[in-house]
Amino acid sequence: MLKKKKIDKERLNKVVTEVRQNQELRERGYREQALKLYPWICTRCTREFNRQNLYELTVHHKDHNHDNNPSDGSNWELLCVYCHDNEHSRSLDAEYGELVSNDQPKQSATHTPFADLKALLNKNS
DSSP: OHHHHHHHHHHHHHHHHHHHHHHHHHHHSHHHHHHHHSOSBOTTTOOBOOTTTGGGEEEEETTSOTTOOOTTOTTEEEEEHHHHHHHHHHHHHHHHHHHHHHHSOOOOOOOOTTTTHHHHHHHHO
16 A cells, blocks of 8 residues: 555656646747737737636737747737637738739729619619
């Protein structure tokens, strides 16, 4: 029985040591640094976060380079998952627009849904 308690205690110490080391590695990561530097608020929609929903707050790299992580946080901004998705969608849309404009002449919309609105309104009165 004494041997089992000793083994369990050694195992527990090993697990605790590993957890602490992993925590230190995570804290050195850019997400942990950003969460320490900035208030837990989405930069775009100003939604506030707490420990329960913090997983929904992401770190966005302003220059889109995940290797550019200055310790002062100048390349980071905290965005909620929705604003972060929107930011990347806008970037993709802009890239697609550049591809289309280089390959084809720009075409504007030709449909005018309100062209006869005045006539329709007068007809119904």
